[in-house]
Amino acid sequence: MAIAGTEISESLVKRTVKPELLAPAGDRTCLIAAVENGADAVYFGLQRHNARARAANFDGADLPDVMTLLHRRGVRGYVTLNTLVFPRELADLEETLRHLVESGVDAVIVQDLGLVRLIRALTPDLEIHASTQMSITSIEGIRLARELGCSRVILARELSLAEIGRIGRNAELPLEVFVHGALCVAYSGQCLTSEALGGRSANRGECAQACRMPYEIVCDGELQNLDDVRYLLSPQDLAAFDLIPELIDLGVASLKIEGRLKAPEYVANITQHYRRAIDAAWAGHPVEFSARDVREMELSFSRGFSHGFLDGNNHKVLVRGDHAKKRGIFLGRVTEVAGPGIRLDLTAPVKPGDGLVFDAEQGDEVPEQGGRVYEVLRVTRERGRRPAPEPAGLSAGPAELRFGQHDLDPRRIRPGQRVWKTDDPELTRRLRKTFEGPERRKVELDIAVRAVVGEPLRLEGRTATGREACCESDAPLDRAERQEATELTLRDQLDRLGGSIYQLREVNATIEGGPMVPKSLLNALRRDLVAKLDEEASHPAPRSLAVEPVLPALRSGATSFRPDPALATEAPSLSVLCRDTNQVEAAVAAGIKTIYVDYQDIKRYKEAVAVARREAVALFIATPRIQKPSESNLFRYLEKQGADGLLVRNAGGLYFCAERGIPFVADFSLNASNELTVELLKARGALRVTASYDLCFEQLEDLMAAVPSPWLEIVIHQQIPMFHMEHCVFCAVLSPGTDKTNCGRPCDDHDVKLRDRVGKEHPLKADVGCRNTLFNAVPQSAAEYLPRLLAKRSRHLRIEFLDDGPEAVERTISLYTNAIAGRSDARSLWRELKATSRYGVTRGSLSIL
Known part of the structure; x- marks a missing residue:
């Protein structure tokens, strides 16, 4: 897909480093799923101070073990401290940060500007990634992050490819961009809805997802008829797998998958598909996704896929408005209820065992129902011919679906209801195999062998992830009487790494004097080398860390202030x-x-x-x-x-x-x-x-x-x-246009309110940039x-x-x-x-x- 606009196409950032694939981990199983399916880095939260308080998260005590697990596989680990911090929490956070540094955490993701100051005073060596909740949309935001000591900026999700390119050409820090997952309708870090309505702050990781609730439009005092469009603030999910080549050309350093509240199967599924896309694009090959690939991603989680804001603002596309929940794959609409069977014209594959849901219709008068398919039958056009069972399922055409006796009530299904496939047990089993059981992802290992008569046998190993170790025999090697060592025999024995995470890539052998190298000795040294490489991963790189608490000195700027005594009265x-x-x-x-x-x-x-x-x-x-x-x-x-x-x-x-x-x-x-x-x-x-x-x-x-x-x-x-939104509800609902260039500015002429489920009417305003509040x-x-x-x-x-x-x-x-x-x-x-x-x-x- 070409990038719109000559500004970028004429001046693309030169690709210098392959972008990182960053995957979410809401718990340890998700973390392993990310690692085994090709993530370069994972991000996860502790029990407190992270923007996904509802995730299982990590307790902190297991951090050294978690970081060792990651570093053995060459994967970086980032801890999310991306909430606002209150005064009483600062001292506790300083202790938490000391633990993170000592545990070998590679970076922290931070929203609070004061917390950035605290981290940088504590250590100069821990990477700080400026969270998307800093709402950074300009070079000035990046400049502030850099001056405070951040090493990376996670851009707001409301930027287009053209805007990312314009920022990237002048940015003094690497940029990270979301490429997949749920989209907030409001700017992260600028949403006060959950706080205002229920005391659950999004800036404290407690978002109640008010954007996923139904709303009605009241324009100039009149309720507008929008048919089945009720979820006016619930965006479709971001899916930018086909934009990976453009993002790489723009020099984006990290491509991020959202989903710390998602299941490990989702993490495995989405990570492996983006791994393939990045590798193909980096190698100069086309990024090709079949309809089956897309359906598999939709099944793990989807409210419908879109490019979000990456293509620019199209307010007709971002929010569909007809549903807000996970829906998966659209199968079609009900054409007939035939006794225990429900008929439809299939638009996608379905088979026995799949989970389906039937949308609520007509203002919830027809309820949402769901269940597992018990039987799939082929319906012919010939009158009088009974449907024939299809044990393997069907992909298209007229079909009749039957369900378990107590799964749903066919009498409450109506023609015209939309049918979605929300679960595929076969896909779930296949995904689980990628992260359950023995470790599958291998780390490439190069070994240098020195086999010289009269010297100890020496092995030096270096992994593709940068780990190094060496070992040697206790006694020198003797000259072989019959079968001296060759590079081929050495490689054959060193290649027996099946019980480890390593995969032999190159052997560089120095052989002098016709030495005899017993297989038992080589095997013992190989096992010793593997153990040392594993042990090396458990030792974090040394970092500077302030010995004394740094918070008192940081607070001194405020405590030293001397107010004018005249102000007291x-x-x-x-x-x-x-x-x-x-x-x-x-x-x-x-x-x-x-x-x-x-x-x-x-x-x-x-x-x-x-x-x-x-x-x-x-x-x-x-x-x-x-x-x-x-x-x-x-x-x-x-x-x-x-x-x-x-x-x-x-x-x-x-x-x-x-x-x-x-x-x-x-x-x-x-x-x-x-x-x-x-x-x-x-x-x-x-x-x-x-x-x-x-x-x-x-x-x-x-x-x-x-x-x-x-x-x-x-x-x-x-x-x-x-809500403070790039999305314009005025344009989406009250205009035939798609963005501010052709919307006709209904915001200038109409008083608009959104009516919530309890009848309160909340005023909607547009600013000079056409952003809605x-x-x-x-x-x-x-x-x-x-x-x-x-x-x-x-x-x-x-x-x-x-x-x-x-x-x-x-x-x-x-x-x-x-x-x-x-x-x-x-x-x-x-x-x-x-x-x-x-x-x-x-x-x-x-x-x-």
């Missing part, structure tokens, strides 16, 4: 974020002196600036949360609007402001959840740092105790931005925590508005202003706020422990 400042100029004017009328603006139409920022100049109010313009390679000019446009500064939401904004001396506030999307991250952002020039929305109130108090209060800004009232229908308030915030001398508090009219803006500001000034109490504030909102208010994530 000063009342906290209340700032407001507005999304239209009417709100700005209402906020000014209510006495607010610091205003942030975040408009969908950025051409209207001049209106807000004019109001601010007239009223002597400080105005900051919010940057988008995501910056792609073609969007750097947007910062220059925002700078020209004449505001007092920017509310920065990504790494590009950090560098832009720092290099031009533009005042800025670091916003929530930079995920500052501990003092090391806050201090980093302050050191980069931030006036203030917005506390992460992942912090409950007790964790927020810990952060407030760890950093000077003037450094932090705390949002005390808002509708939490839940779904906001919680229910405002979150810190009203009940306000006395404790004030007691902690919080200096900077913020209210954020969404669709609120001017009267609601003034009223809300007045309620909070009175509470801050002591003119009303927290309970009264809470009651008043509940009475003013359609859905009331919630404590939201602030109350979650």
Whole structure:
């Protein structure tokens, strides 16, 4: 498949190193399945601090054994520490990191910027891979990762091949790209949905998969009829096996398979197919996948396959909308229910023993059912002829399927229902054979033999994975009286490695003086050499490791701060974020002196600036949360609007402001959840740092105790931005177009909400980059925590508005202003706020422990 766009095709990155195939391991069996099926590296999590808390994971005590297992086979092991870190966890994480270093872990995958600082202070030798949850979509994001000490960047999954190529040409770090598996609809690291709705943070590995739930579209107050399209936010799975040659040509260093929650059969299946694709492409051969190959991958797990965003944005393709579960292979639609048999025209093979599922239809009036096929019968077109059994199954054409007596109820099956093959026991057995039983994957071994009369027999071994060992006999060799050693006889004996993981590749023999080499001696030395090579794998390479704890020194930047004593008696400042100029004017009328603006139409920022100049109010313009390679000019446009500064939401904004001396506030999307991250952002020039929305109130108090209060800004009232998506629901559902070039921008003309299963309608907005944000229908308030915030001398508090009219803006500001000034109490504030909102208010994530 050709790469779209002349920009890449004219300037491909030169292929220098064969890309790594990186496979997931949710437990030890999955790890072995990855190794035996050709992975170059595996990634896995510990019981805590990883973004797949529901996986079995590893307990940490077995790490030395796990790393020895991997290193014996020439496979690298990466531990996922890819969650946000709270202040109380830092000391424990330092101890965990020491254990990882000593256990020989090859790299850690990290989301939290403060944790990156902690690792690099602890050791310069442990590789740090910047997680996809850092939302890195630009060269500036890579620059930040490199400056902090990362050695690899895992790009966001929302980038196209063209964008990866543009980034890669200027990247100073190797790039890793996802090529297969489930896709999140939201940017990883920017999804607050599970946190907002149920207190299960995706940034803490507890995603509740709200994107896989059904939603309805409410446009301008009217419910839209979308027929069977209900899963508006559930993407098809990524499958880029046919794009491997292009990714290799772009110089991508690592190709990653998603799936730490998947079964070992999935890991074996997908790993072996991508191993074949990478090897073929690297050798210059076509990457060819048969229909059977694709069906086998679909059977292991599939919600439908697509290229995700690698082909660019096509909002009609990414999300099908008609289902959200694993479905496997589409077999066809029911044509008839014939007593105990169910008939359909097959589009793919099915045989007795296969597992099938029948989709729910007509708004769940016809339930989903499934079971194992008991019998497959061929249906002919001739009238009066009975179906004939087909023990081996059928691949196409009219068929009748029969099931076990209690598997499903044929009376509840309806013509037109879709039928999917979800399990193939024969395939499962074949996949299990690849990782059960004795080790199958071999490590190539070269042996140099020195057989010289009067010297000990010496063997030196070097594996293709770089392990080396040598051994020699106790006594010197004698001259042979009848049968002297030859290279052929030596190779024949050294090649008997069947009981080991090694496979002899080359023998380099030095033979002098006609020596006699007894087979028993050669066998003993060969076994000794193998044992030493295995032992070598259990000894990690030496690494530097700080002797004393490093956390106290890292924390000293915050603890050494000396605030102005005059601030101790000063009342906290209340700032407001507005999304239209009417709100700005209402906020000014209510006495607010610091205003942030975040408009969908950025051409209207001049209106807000004019109001601010007239009223002597400080105005900051919010940057988008995501910056792609073609969007750097947007910062220059925002700078020209004449505001007092920017509310920065990504790494590009950090560098832009720092290099031009533009005042800025670091916003929530930079995920500052501990003092090391806050201090980093302050050191980069931030006036203030917005506390992460992942912090409950007790964790927020810990952060407030760890950093000077003037450094932090705390949002005390808002509708939490839940999903932040490259996928545009407006385009997918309300437009005949496929992307922003031809969608007609329905987002400019329509008020759209997504109605969830309990009837709440969540507002949907598009930003200047056409990225969508779904906001919680229910405002979150810190009203009940306000006395404790004030007691902690919080200096900077913020209210954020969404669709609120001017009267609601003034009223809300007045309620909070009175509470801050002591003119009303927290309970009264809470009651008043509940009475003013359609859905009331919630404590939201602030109350979650």
